[in-house]
Structures are given as structure tokens and as C-alpha cells.
Amino acid sequence: xxxxxxxxxxxxxxxxxxxxxxxxxxxxxxxxxxxxxxxxxxxxxxxxxxxxxxxxxxxxxxxxxxxxxxxxxxxxxxxxxxxxxxxxxxxxxxxxxxxxxxxxxxxxxxxxxxxxxxxxxxxxxxxxxxxxxxxxxxxxxxxxxxxxxxxxxxxxxxxxxxxxxxxxxxxxxxxxxxxxxxxxxxxxxxxxxxxxxxxxxxxxxxxxxxxxxxxxxxxxxxxxxxxxxxxxxxxxxxxxxxxxxxxxxxxxxxxxxxxxxxxxxxxxxxxxxxxxxxxxxxxxxxxxxxxxxxxxxxxxxxxxxxxxxxxxxxxxxxxxxxxxxxxxxxxxxxxxxxxxxxxxxxxxxxxxxxxxxxxxxxxxxxxxxxxxxxxxxxxxxxxxxxxxxxxxxxxxxxxxxxxx
Amino acid sequence: xxxxxxxxxxxxxxxxxxxxxxxxxxxxxxxxxxxxxxxxxxxxxxxxxxxxxxxxxxxxxxxxxxxxxxxxxxxxxxxxxxxxxxxxxxxxxxxxxxxxxxxxxxxxxxxxxxxxxxxxxxxxxxxxxxxxxxxxxxxxxxxxxxxxxxxxxxxxxxxxxxxxxxxxxxxxxxxxxxxxxxxxxxxxxxxxxxxxxxxxxxxxxxxxxxxxxxxxxxxxxxxxxxxxxxxxxxxxxxxxxxxxxxxxxxxxxxxxxxxxxxxxxxxxxxxxxxxxxxxxxxxxxxxxxxxxxxxxxxxxxxxxxxxxxxxxxxxxxxxxxxxxxxxxxxxxxxxxxxxxxxxxx
Numbered sequence: 024x025x026x027x028x029x030x031x032x033x034x035x036x037x038x039x040x041x042x043x044x045x046x047x048x049x050x051x052x053x054x055x056x057x058x059x060x061x062x063x064x065x066x067x068x069x070x071x072x073x074x075x076x077x078x079x080x081x082x083x084x085x086x087x088x089x090x091x092x093x094x095x096x097x098x099x100x101x102x103x104x105x106x107x108x109x110x111x112x113x114x115x116x117x118x119x120x121x122x123x124x125x126x127x128x129x130x131x132x133x134x135x136x137x138x139x140x141x142x143x144x145x146x147x148x149x150x151x152x153x154x155x156x157x158x159x160x161x162x163x164x165x166x167x168x169x170x171x172x173x174x175x176x177x178x179x180x181x182x183x184x185x186x187x188x189x190x191x192x193x194x195x196x197x198x199x200x201x202x203x204x205x206x207x208x209x210x211x212x213x214x215x216x217x218x219x220x221x222x223x224x225x226x227x228x229x230x231x232x233x234x235x236x237x238x239x240x241x242x243x244x245x246x247x248x249x250x251x252x253x254x255x256x257x258x259x260x261x262x263x264x265x266x267x268x269x270x271x272x273x274x275x276x277x278x279x280x281x282x283x284x285x286x287x288x289x290x291x292x293x294x295x296x297x298x299x300x301x302x303x304x305x306x307x308x309x310x311x312x313x314x315x316x317x318x319x320x321x322x323x324x325x326x327x328x329x330x331x332x333x334x335x336x337x338x339x340x341x342x343x344x345x346x347x348x349x350x351x352x353x354x355x356x357x358x359x360x361x362x363x364x365x366x367x368x369x370x371x372x373x374x375x376x377x378x379x380x381x382x383x384x385x386x387x388x389x390x391x392x393x394x395x396x397x398x399x400x401x402x403x404x405x406x407x408x409x410x411x412x413x414x415x416x417x418x419x420x421x422x423x424x425x426x427x
Numbered sequence: 428x429x430x431x432x433x434x435x436x437x438x439x440x441x442x443x444x445x446x447x448x449x450x451x452x453x454x455x456x457x458x459x460x461x462x463x464x465x466x467x468x469x470x471x472x473x474x475x476x477x478x479x480x481x482x483x484x485x486x487x488x489x490x491x492x493x494x495x496x497x498x499x500x501x502x503x504x505x506x507x508x509x510x511x512x513x514x515x516x517x518x519x520x521x522x523x524x525x526x527x528x529x530x531x532x533x534x535x536x537x538x539x540x541x542x543x544x545x546x547x548x549x550x551x552x553x554x555x556x557x558x559x560x561x562x563x564x565x566x567x568x569x570x571x572x573x574x575x576x577x578x579x580x581x582x583x584x585x586x587x588x589x590x591x592x593x594x595x596x597x598x599x600x601x602x603x604x605x606x607x608x609x610x611x612x613x614x615x616x617x618x619x620x621x622x623x624x625x626x627x628x629x630x631x632x633x634x635x636x637x638x639x640x641x642x643x644x645x646x647x648x649x650x651x652x653x654x655x656x657x658x659x660x661x662x663x664x665x666x667x668x669x670x671x672x673x674x675x676x677x678x679x680x681x682x683x684x685x686x687x688x689x690x691x692x693x694x695x696x697x698x699x700x701x702x703x704x705x706x707x708x709x710x711x712x713x714x715x716x717x718x719x720x721x722x723x724x725x726x727x728x729x730x731x732x733x734x735x736x737x738x739x740x741x742x743x744x745x746x747x748x749x750x751x752x753x754x755x756x757x758x759x760x761x762x763x764x765x766x767x768x769x770x771x772x
Contacts, residue, residue: 043571050654065575065740156642156649156737162466228643228736408575409739412652 040068043408047076051154051412054422058400058411065407070400074393078426085386089351090116091190091329093386098184100390101424104143104367105185106135106175111364114269115373116190117322118360124322127315128192129271130308134205135178135187136270136364137301137308141212142171143367144252144294144301147419151291152223154416155232164219170208177201191328192321205309213302220295230288237402237414239285247398251369251391253418256293257285263365270364274311275304287417326353351381368392368419392424431534439540443520451674452482454725458674461729489667497569497660504567509661509668512560516675519553522546523682524608526692526714530706538710539608546607547595550683551588554638557676558584561640561647564669565657576656579740580647583637586747587644591634593755594627597762598687611691616698619690626758628688630751635680637747640673642732646740681724685717692717 046057055076061068081096088096097108110132117124145168153161172182178201179187179194188194223229239249244257254261262279264272280296282289321328325344334341347353357379363372372389395418403411456471456478463470471478496505526538543549558581565577601623602610614620621628637644648656658669685691692713701709738746 041571050650051652062571064578152736154652156645157735159462159466159733162468166467223736226736228738231742232736232739407739407741409649409652 039063045411047073051415052420052422053150053416054420054425056420056422056425058403060403060408060411062408065409067403067406067408067411070403070411072396072400074396075426077422081427082386082388085383087382089381090355090383091327091348093383094188095184095186097388098186099423100388100427101143101367101371101392101421102183103146103419103421104139105183106139106187107143107364107366108371109185109187110136110270111362111366111371111373113188113190114364115360115362115375116327116355118362119355119358119375119377120190120324120327121356122191122322122324122327124192124270125315125319126271126274127312127319128321130274130311130315131193131197131320132188132270133272133275133308134305134312135175137304138171138174138205138208140365140367141298141301142168143419144298145171147252147367147417148219148291148294150419151233151287151413151416152219152229154413155229157223157226157229160219160222163222164215167208167212167215170204170211174201174204174208177204189321189328191324194321196318196320202309205305209302209306209309213299216295216298224292224295232409233288233291233413233417234286235284236287236410237285237406237417239398239402241285243398244285248394249369249398250394251366252290252293252297253285253369253395255280256282256289258283263363263370267363269362275307277304277307287413290417354379354381363389366391368395368421368424388427390424390427392418392420393427396420396425435536436540439538440521443525443540444517447517447520447675447678448671450678450725451671452486454674454677455485455670456482457725458729458732461726462733465730465733486667489664492663494663494665495660499569500660501567501569504563505660506665508560508564508567508657509665509672510560511563512557512672513668513675515553515557515560516672516679519550519676519679520682522549522607523686524611524691525717526710527701528706529710537608538714542606542608545605547599547605547610547687550607550679551592551595554676554679555584555588557638557672560669560672561657564661565647568657568660570660572653573657573659576647576649576653576659580640580657583640583644583646583743583747586744587634587637587751590630590747590751590755591638593752593759594624594630594634595687597627597755597759598624600759600762600766607686611686611693614690614693616693617690617695619688619693621688621690624688624758624762626754627762628684630755630758631688632684633746633751635684636728636731637743639676639680639728641677641728643735643737644743645732645737646743649737677725677728678721681721681728682717684724685720689720691720 041062043060043062044057045060046052047055057073057076058070059073060070079099085093085096094109094112097112098105100108145164149161149164175185175187176182178197179185239257241257241259244254244259250261258281260279260281265279277300280293280300282293325340327348329348330341330345335345355377357377359376361372361374363370369391370389371391374387374389375383376385378384399415399418402414406414460470471481474480474484496502521540522543524539524542529536529538561580562577565573565580598620599605601620602613604610640647648658653659658666661669692710694713694716697713700712704712
């Protein structure tokens, strides 16, 4: 629609409308994407979304990479919760290869995924606060994202683009410091989250700014295949963790919060409640990990799980597997799989077609940001500029996930 | 004309100008420190002890930056904008009575640049003019965001001036004078207008927040939507002028609030102090008290900014027209009735 030519032209001197370019570099877009808006004063008459500014052709690149080298690509989708993407990808390949994962690994993965869900929701909710002008509340909670990154650093060595875990499990076990840091986080974070909620949940100005803004009906949300907190805010209790449990989510006791009107305030509340539920899940997972046999952090699949360096140097079998994995000598079964996980923004799906070789024949990422965003321009019609920006913040559009 | 008079006034004006600028400079520092305090941070601490030289460093930075004037901007108005904003901010302090008359030797020196009998109107005039700087700057930038911001600023200031003016009318009913000096004199000791006009003060304060474009009414420079708004295209000291003007306006607003409602240089026990310290030093102590009140208000401005979110444009208008103006009118009526009753019975 809008490729290299103006979306609107201002040729009509009688026109009362103004064309406003919201983006590609605008502080409210929190990433690189553009909205070309027709404005009547402060009110938006119509808008066109332009995307693709950071399109990196990941799906095409993936066709030329062995499975384990696709993990770093998924890091760069929704970079606010990379571990969920990593895990989703590992599980997709495990589904393809029919690998059974030990329970302990499942629980460790759940801990990692729920931590990154919290970090994702921290970003979205604090950014809503920031965009309404409440900078202090933003900073109160935002430092806990840092603490989560410190935990990731302890677990895998990286912070933002984590590349966490391997096909068949994790690349190393959690150490004592990691558990200590998680426990510390579980103690400190609820206090800060409660403070954050007490500053905003009943704040008159904040409610005025968010309640009733960008209301979405259940029908519209389903028509645009919305998922995640956005869909749940409209009142539909669809959560992949519950409807199609993966990584032993069925073992956990948690609630799926839903809203009523789908407006910005409901989305904010849903995300806040999900953070509380994530804390519950992590607490349960820590308990469950204790009951499992110690030291297991990957499935026994020598064909696909890279052996440790020590073994490679001292053990012939390990050396052979190492060589075969690295040189791509092992073929995967010819099959088609779809696996979805509940990402920070909704159902994050991986549709993988394998023709029997070492690389995917075709790989498609179902990226929730991209799908949720498709309604944005239509939603903005008739809105005030301020509302449109709060709406964008509450949709948590991450440019990496939008463009892939 | 008495040459001493000229010297006196010249010195007073120079001091006032210097103090305005100094307070504006250190308000930027204070704002960052207050924000840091409220947000669990340290704030600026690199330049000098406790970062006390930070405003100087910022000032030097502002002057050294490259000056950019957009190609399609209206150059003349683009330059007039910040100048006008600064000018209007600086001349507001002229009618403020800073203290009681000071006696040095046999000379009586009023601590006020000029006591015009419509001092209050003068202040309102100056504050109203202030929005021209923002409007002209926003329009001349030839940027749509700046233009939106200028429109917001203009409508916001005009709307809130009405409520502000109405809240002042009730005060005038109480004080019977437009001269700031007289209004402050009447509040001798602890007889502050705040006790007679609490609602009027509340309305006045809300409007002062809106007039100075401070949070929660900082819509014209709303960084999330308009990226700084009217001063988006400005760089170098022109930008500095806008930022400075905002802080000077905050200072002037605090001064006016302190003078009109909180007794200015008056404080309980001032007669005792005057008797003890004599007519040279007691007025200066009054001035000190006045500044303490002003700083308290400036702190309040900052406290609010770093605590609550900002309004939306239509909510701002609703608050101004549908809440503050009716309240201010009701305040006038109640005040009038009370005065009529107390005078006649």
C-alpha cells in the first residue's frame, strides 16, 4: 500500500486535514515503525501503518541454517522476552524429533519463561505509565527488569539476546547463585509491584487517561486473531499455557486473568495480574525442582544435544556425535509441526516444515505483535493523538517481533 | 530626579534579575535532585561537590552547541519566540514587594522595583504575554508537532487565565486593592489571605500549574506525543531560553502565590523581630522568609511533576471550563455574600 510513494498528498489547498508522520523515529513508537495519520486538529481521521523498517528476513535466513543455529534468530524477535522465543523454538524442534524432556528441565524452563514474561510485562506496563507522564512509577518497577537480566546472566551468560537453552534441554544447570538470585527476586519484586499498583491502579488521572480508551469488542479481537493479554483484556480466556499445555504447564496451579472491555486500563490490569500469577508459577516451580533428581538439565539425545567439551576430548562416542552435529550429518525426520507458546504478547507460534534435511524447508514465525498490530490503524480512527499513543504503548508492539 | 533613587532602583533591578536567573539555574539542578530523590537515584553528582556546578556546565553546553535554524522556518519569528518567552518571564518580578521598607541611615528604601496601583493586573498581563513566546516559537518552527503544541499551549493558557482571574476577583473583594504592596501589607503577621480564601488559593494554584506548563498540565511539551513540542526544533541557547523561561515562570508563579495568599514577607512574630533587630535587618529577614515560602512552592511544583501522570487535552479543557470556572464563580458569590453580611450586620 505504502511503498516509496506518499500515502496521502496534501495537494488540496482547501483541505482542513493535516498529514502527520508518527514515526519511524518517534519516542512513542518504542521501535522503528511508522504511522501516517490524517489529522483534524488533535483528532485522527484515518491512518496507515507502514512496517518493515527492521525486516531482517529471518524466515528466509532460517532456511539455510541448522536447527540449533536458528535460536539466535529467535532472540531478536521479541527481544524483551527472548527466552520465551528460544524455548518455543527448542520445543518446536523437540516436537519434530519426538524428544521426551525430563520434568526437571521442564520446570527450569518454566522458571525462565515466567521470569521473561514478567520482564516483558514490566516493560509494557511501565511504558504505559511513562507515556501518560508518570515517569517515577516507570523507574520504580523498571529496575526489576535489570534484576531479571542478572538472573539470566547467571543462567546463560547473556542478558538481552539470551540464546538460552539447547535443543533437548539447557546448556548448563542452574547454579546456586542463580537460585539465590531468583529467591531474592521473588522476595523483592512483589513489594515493588504492589507499590507500582498502588501508585496507578486507583490514580484518578491514570484511570481517566486509560479507561475507555481503545475499547475492543471480543468479536473484533477474534476477527483480527488477537491473542495474549490484549485478547484476554476483552474477556476471552485464551491462554496457550492452559489450552495446549507445553513444558508441563499442566502441573501448575495458576489463574488466567481476563478483563471486560478490552480498553487500555483492562490490558494494564491483566498484565499486572499476570505478573502476580507468574510469581506464583515460579514459586511452585522452585518447589517442584527440589523434588526432582538433581543434576539433570537435558534429555538423553546424543544425536542432537551437543556433548560437553571435556567429554569430546576424552571420549570417542562424544567426539563422533560432536563432529556429526557440528558438520550437520544428522538428518531430521520429514514432517510438519506447529508449536505455540504463550509469549509476552500472545501466541508465539513456530510452523516448521522439514523435508528430511538438516535445515528447515520452510519456517514461519507466528509473531503476535505483527498480528495484533494489524488492527492499530483502524482502531486509531477517531481517536485523539494522545489516546492513539497510549493505545500503542498498551499493545506492546516490539519492532523486532513486528518485522522479524 | 534624585540620583540616589536611580542608583537604588538600578541596583534592585540588577539584583532581582540576577536572583531570577540564579534561581532558574538552580531550579534545574533542584529538579533533577528532587526527581532523583523521589526515584531512588543519585541525580547529578559529577560537576563539583554534590554536582553543585551542574547548572554552569549545562549553561556552557547550551552556549557551545551548534545553532540550527530549520530551512523552512520563519527566521525572524523563530528568533523572536525564545526572546519573548524570556522577556515576559523576567519582567514579572518588577511589582513584587520583596520586603518591608528598609531604613539605612535616614533613607527609606522600598524593596520593590515599582509599586503601581494595578500591580496585579500587570502581573496578569505579563503572564498572558508569556504564551506568545511559545506560540510564535511553535508556529515559526514549521513543524507539525510544534504547531500542535503551540495550539495546545495557547488554548490551555487562555482557558486557565479565566479561572485564574476569577479566583483573584474573590481575593480582591477581601483585600479591596489591586496594588500588590497593599495586599501584602494587609496580611501582617499571620493574617494571611489563605485563611480567607482557601478555595481561591486552590484554584489559583491549579491554574498556576497550567500557566507555567508544568505537569500534570505539561501538554505543550508532552515528550511522549509531541517530542518536546514547541521547542522541538530549537537548539543551543534558544532552547536554553525556553527551558529557562519555564523555570523563571515557575519562580514568578511561586512568588505570586506566596505574596497573594501566604503573606509574602509577613510571618508570625514579625513585630517582635522588628523591635529587636531594627528597621535595617528585620525587613531583610522578612525577605528571607519570603524566599523560604517561594522555595517551598517550587519544591511543591517538582513534587507534583514527579508523582502524577499528565492529563489528556480534552480532560484538561474539561477541568478548566467545567470545574475550575464554576468553582471560582461560586467562590466569588460566597465571598461577596460573607463580606456583605459582615459589613452590614
